Amino acid sequence: MRATAVADNDDEVAATNSLGGPDARFGPFDWLDHRSAYYQDFFPTPLLMDDTGLEQDGEFELNALHTAANGQRSTTVTAEFERSFWLLTLDLDVPYERDSGADEVSEGIGDIDLGARCPLYQFVSVDGFFDTTLGVAMEIGVPASSAISMNAEFDPMIFNDLKIGEHFSLQSFFGYSTVTGGGDDGGLQTFEYGFDFAYAVSHKELPLPGVRQFTLMFELNGETELNRSDSGQNSLLGSIGFRLDLKAVGELQPGLGLGFVFPIDSGGNAEVHWGIAASVTMEF
Secondary structure: OHHHHHHHHHHHHHHHHHHHOHHHEEOHHHOEEOOOHHHOOOOOOOOOOOOOOOOOOOEEEEEEEEEEEOOEEEEEEEEEEEEEEOOEEEEEEEEEEEEEOOOOEEEEEOOEEEEEEEEEEEEEOOOOOEEEEEEEEEEEEEOOOOOOOOOOEEEEEEEEEEEEOOOEEEEEEEEEEEEOOOOOOOOOEEEEEEEEEEEEEEOOOOOOOOEEEEEEEEEEEEEEEOOOOOOOOEEEEEEEEEEEEEOOEOOEEEEEEEEEEEEOOHHHHHHOOEEEEEEEEEEO
């Protein structure tokens, strides 16, 4: 009887430690937490804004964005590869853009983006209901010397991945972009920000054929110019859509996303009247 009681007590202590004890903390200054949803592939890949989650496995994405405004059409198709090495997620984006109007068409490879991000601080409540990760990221846009891409861009940012309960998540980022080089965009400085609100439903709760998880998403993606004659002018776009995480095919985990893009303010309306965002992802 005594041995059983001691064993039961040890199990309770171990369970307590796994929930909120010091064993859960790690990293510099014990600022990180093994229990965080950041390490559990909880946060969906956004359709409009930058991805902020950890990619423990390799992931290939093919994203497309088509927008229209005032007779102008713009289509961007981006191939993206992400892979994490412990806490550091590296990102490579190669976009191809085509812009057309009534009298002019320009197209070519856009800035080749090299990105990196990692978490700095995490807080997880004892029951895991509230879970937040604060991190830093850096993106460098390498010009491709095309009609679309002639300037380099440097974009440091901070991000936060928040989980509340079993279904809701909010990803957000705030960045400061600086464009170097000549031309109309040379020297431009921009404050960038984005929010992705998501509600995930598992196959058990919504048994769609072949779908492991269905996620509804609402996104906001904006920018404010800081050092031009129209400094302070904001451009904000929204997107409402969904993502389907499909059942695994062997070792591959496919996913599909689709969203409708629309302007939120006058600055956004000047650039985009409507748009469609689509995404195909493959984790391996």
